[in-house]
Amino acid sequence: MSRARTSSETPNSAGPANFVESRIMVDPMRVRKYAETLRRTGTFIELVLNNIMIGIFQQGTRKLSGKSKTINMLQFYQEAEKLGALSKMPSAKLTDLFLNFFDEEEFWLQKAEWILTRLDEWDAGNEVPADCVLPGILSIQPDSNDLREGEEITWREADVTSACAFYTASELLQKSNLLNCKLEEDFEEFLEEFLRPRKNEKLRASPQPLFLSKSEAQVITAAPSRTAGRSLIQCHNWIEQYPGQEDSAVYFPDKYSVGSIDLSIKDLNPEKQEYMLFAGKAAWGIIKQFEQFGKDAVKLHWILSAYAFQQCSNPWEISFKLYAVHGDESLIKLMGWSNRTDLSTASKLNRIDHCLRLLRKLDATIKWDLGKVSCDMNSMIWHIDIKRYGQRNFVTGNVDNPSELEVNVQVGKWAEFFFNKHGQKAKTALYEFGWLAKSTLKIDPYHQELAFLIAVNLTADSAIRLNGEYEVRTLLAMCLAPTEIESACRDHRLAHKLKQRWDRALGQLKNLEWTVEYNIETYPEWLRPNSESVKPKDCEHKTINLLLGAKVTIKPPGRIPALIAAKTETKTKTKTWKRKEAPPNLEWENVLKACKAMNWDKQSLIATKLGVSQPLVSQLQGGKRISPQTATKLKKVLPQVLTEQVLLEFLPELSNLKK
Structure with missing residues (x-):
C-alpha cells in the first residue's frame, strides 16, 4: 500500500515546482483572469498554508520519534500533542514567511496555468491527470453517477486546486529552507518560539487586506447599506409612529424613487434564539447611543461593507472573520487608532465591540419595485458574532478588559437582491457597489x-x-x-x-x-x-x-x-438601446428653475408640491437623472402646480397639458 506523500517531500517533475510543458496550451488571457480570481479569494493560500503545517507536523514527529532511543509512547504522544498547536497557530506567521512569494504576479500566473492545464487535460481525456492523484489523500474519487449535474466540474476544480496547493507547499518549504534550518535545532525551542500562540495572538483573518497595494477598496453601496450608514449619523431622522404611546414603533424611514427602506432596532435573544424588537423608550435608548458612537459605527459599517464585497459570489451565505488587534490590517489600524495614546488597547476594543453591537441591531423592512425586478422582505443589515479574549473577571464572569476581539461577520439576506452578480445578469436582482477611499478612514x-x-x-x-x-x-x-x-x-x-x-x-x-x-x-x-x-x-x-x-x-x-x-x-x-425606446425624460435643472420661479426654495417644500420624497429631491439636485417612472409622475403634477407663465418659460413642452 502506497503511503501519502508529505508536503515537505520533494514533488516529482509534474508539480508546479518543476513545471513541465503540457500538450494543451491555455489562453494567456484566461490564465491571467483565473490568476486574479485565485489571488482574490484567498482559498488557495489557505490550502497551501494547511499543507505547509501538515509538512512541518510530520517532519517534526519523525524527529521526535528518532531523537531518543529510550523515548516511550507516552512521552511521544505528549510531544505530539504539543505539535497540535499547529492547528491553532496564527497563519499570519506562515504568511509572513512566504509573503514575498505570494506577492509575486508570476507566482499566481504559474499556479493558474498549472490548474487550468490539468483541468483541460482532464476534460479532454475524461480521466484525472496522473500528477493530481495523491495516494492516501486525494485518490478516492466519487462515483460520477452519484454527482448531480454541474457538481463534477466543481469537484474536478477542487481536486486539481488541492493538488496544486500540495505541490506549492513543497516548493515553498524547499525555497524557504524552513525545515532544514529550524527542525535541525532543538525542536522544543522551535515549538515554543514559533508554533505556540502568544496570549494575544489568534487565527489570521481570512479576507484579503483592503488596502495592501492601493488607496481604495470596492464596497457594497446598495440602498440598504446606504440607509444603514445614514441611520447612524442622522439621529434626527428617526421617528416614532405614535409619539407618547408606550411601546410605539420607532423607525428610520428612507424613501427612494423605486421603493422604501425602513430601519428598526432588533437584537437576538441569546436564550430563546429569537429576535426582539426594541420599541418606545428602549429603542430611543439605543438610538441615543448613536449620538456618541454613530461616527465610529458608520466607519466600521463601511469597513465591513468593503470586506463583504470580497465575498462577491454569495455574501449572504458566507461569513468572514476579522480581528481587532492581530494582523497588518486589524480593525484598530483601519479605524485609525493605532497611534492614539488617550485610549488603552482594552478601551479601544471595548469601543469597537460596542459599535459592532449597534450595527447588528439594524433591521430593514424593504419594499422595492423596478418592474420585473422587485423585492419585499425583512432582513438584518448584519449578522455579527463577537468573541472577547483576555483575563476573565472572577467577580463578573466577563472579560472586562479584552486583549483581542474575534469578529465573525455575515451580510444580511438583503444582499441576495441588492448585491447579486449572477442575479443581475439574469435580470432578477441588482448588483450595486462603489469605492471607499483609504483617506476617509484617516479623518478624525x-x-x-x-x-x-x-x-x-x-x-x-x-x-x-x-x-x-x-x-x-x-x-x-x-x-x-x-x-x-x-x-x-x-x-x-x-x-x-x-x-x-x-x-x-x-x-x-x-x-x-x-x-x-x-x-x-x-x-x-x-x-x-x-x-x-x-x-x-x-x-x-x-x-x-x-x-x-x-x-x-x-x-x-x-x-x-x-x-x-x-x-x-x-x-x-x-443601456443605449433602452434609452432609444424610452420616452424623453425631464431635465431636473429646468424643473428646479421652475420651482425657484415659484419661490419654492426649500427641498421639503419642493418635495411636498411635487408629491415626491425629500431624499429624492436631494438626489436629483445632486445630479441623479430623473427615472422614467418619476418623469411620468412629474409630467402629470407640474402642469397642475405651476403657473402658465412659469411653464411656458421653463417647461414649454408641458404647457399644452395645463388644464
Missing part, C-alpha cells in the same frame, strides 16, 4: 467632523453619483440636522460659523488629496475658502443663501474618479 470624526461626514456620504453615493457635483445645501443636509441649517439662515452669527466650518472641512479634505472644484456660475471667487476677494457691494443676497445654492464637485483621491467614470461609461453603453 470628532475633530474633523464635517469633513468626515462629507466623505462617508460621498462614499455611500459613489455608486449612483454621475458627475460628483452637489449643491452645498444638499451636502450639508446629508451631514447636519435641518434645524442647524435653518438657524444659520436666520442668525448671521450662526451663518458665519457654518461657513467657517464648511470652509475648514473643504481644506481638510484637500489636505488628504481630495479634489474640490467650484462651479464658476454659482460659486464666485469671493465666496470660496481663503479668498482675498470681498463680497461685491451691489450683491443683495445673504452670503449664507448664496453659499447654500452654490455648486461644488468633491472627488476622492487616487483612482476612484476614473473608476466611477469607467463604470458610468459602461452603464451608458449597455
Whole structure:
C-alpha cells in the first residue's frame, strides 16, 4: 500500500515546482483572469498554508520519534500533542514567511496555468491527470453517477486546486529552507518560539487586506447599506409612529424613487434564539447611543461593507472573520487608532465591540419595485458574532478588559437582491457597489467632523453619483440636522460659523488629496475658502443663501474618479438601446428653475408640491437623472402646480397639458 506523500517531500517533475510543458496550451488571457480570481479569494493560500503545517507536523514527529532511543509512547504522544498547536497557530506567521512569494504576479500566473492545464487535460481525456492523484489523500474519487449535474466540474476544480496547493507547499518549504534550518535545532525551542500562540495572538483573518497595494477598496453601496450608514449619523431622522404611546414603533424611514427602506432596532435573544424588537423608550435608548458612537459605527459599517464585497459570489451565505488587534490590517489600524495614546488597547476594543453591537441591531423592512425586478422582505443589515479574549473577571464572569476581539461577520439576506452578480445578469436582482477611499478612514470624526461626514456620504453615493457635483445645501443636509441649517439662515452669527466650518472641512479634505472644484456660475471667487476677494457691494443676497445654492464637485483621491467614470461609461453603453425606446425624460435643472420661479426654495417644500420624497429631491439636485417612472409622475403634477407663465418659460413642452 502506497503511503501519502508529505508536503515537505520533494514533488516529482509534474508539480508546479518543476513545471513541465503540457500538450494543451491555455489562453494567456484566461490564465491571467483565473490568476486574479485565485489571488482574490484567498482559498488557495489557505490550502497551501494547511499543507505547509501538515509538512512541518510530520517532519517534526519523525524527529521526535528518532531523537531518543529510550523515548516511550507516552512521552511521544505528549510531544505530539504539543505539535497540535499547529492547528491553532496564527497563519499570519506562515504568511509572513512566504509573503514575498505570494506577492509575486508570476507566482499566481504559474499556479493558474498549472490548474487550468490539468483541468483541460482532464476534460479532454475524461480521466484525472496522473500528477493530481495523491495516494492516501486525494485518490478516492466519487462515483460520477452519484454527482448531480454541474457538481463534477466543481469537484474536478477542487481536486486539481488541492493538488496544486500540495505541490506549492513543497516548493515553498524547499525555497524557504524552513525545515532544514529550524527542525535541525532543538525542536522544543522551535515549538515554543514559533508554533505556540502568544496570549494575544489568534487565527489570521481570512479576507484579503483592503488596502495592501492601493488607496481604495470596492464596497457594497446598495440602498440598504446606504440607509444603514445614514441611520447612524442622522439621529434626527428617526421617528416614532405614535409619539407618547408606550411601546410605539420607532423607525428610520428612507424613501427612494423605486421603493422604501425602513430601519428598526432588533437584537437576538441569546436564550430563546429569537429576535426582539426594541420599541418606545428602549429603542430611543439605543438610538441615543448613536449620538456618541454613530461616527465610529458608520466607519466600521463601511469597513465591513468593503470586506463583504470580497465575498462577491454569495455574501449572504458566507461569513468572514476579522480581528481587532492581530494582523497588518486589524480593525484598530483601519479605524485609525493605532497611534492614539488617550485610549488603552482594552478601551479601544471595548469601543469597537460596542459599535459592532449597534450595527447588528439594524433591521430593514424593504419594499422595492423596478418592474420585473422587485423585492419585499425583512432582513438584518448584519449578522455579527463577537468573541472577547483576555483575563476573565472572577467577580463578573466577563472579560472586562479584552486583549483581542474575534469578529465573525455575515451580510444580511438583503444582499441576495441588492448585491447579486449572477442575479443581475439574469435580470432578477441588482448588483450595486462603489469605492471607499483609504483617506476617509484617516479623518478624525470628532475633530474633523464635517469633513468626515462629507466623505462617508460621498462614499455611500459613489455608486449612483454621475458627475460628483452637489449643491452645498444638499451636502450639508446629508451631514447636519435641518434645524442647524435653518438657524444659520436666520442668525448671521450662526451663518458665519457654518461657513467657517464648511470652509475648514473643504481644506481638510484637500489636505488628504481630495479634489474640490467650484462651479464658476454659482460659486464666485469671493465666496470660496481663503479668498482675498470681498463680497461685491451691489450683491443683495445673504452670503449664507448664496453659499447654500452654490455648486461644488468633491472627488476622492487616487483612482476612484476614473473608476466611477469607467463604470458610468459602461452603464451608458449597455443601456443605449433602452434609452432609444424610452420616452424623453425631464431635465431636473429646468424643473428646479421652475420651482425657484415659484419661490419654492426649500427641498421639503419642493418635495411636498411635487408629491415626491425629500431624499429624492436631494438626489436629483445632486445630479441623479430623473427615472422614467418619476418623469411620468412629474409630467402629470407640474402642469397642475405651476403657473402658465412659469411653464411656458421653463417647461414649454408641458404647457399644452395645463388644464
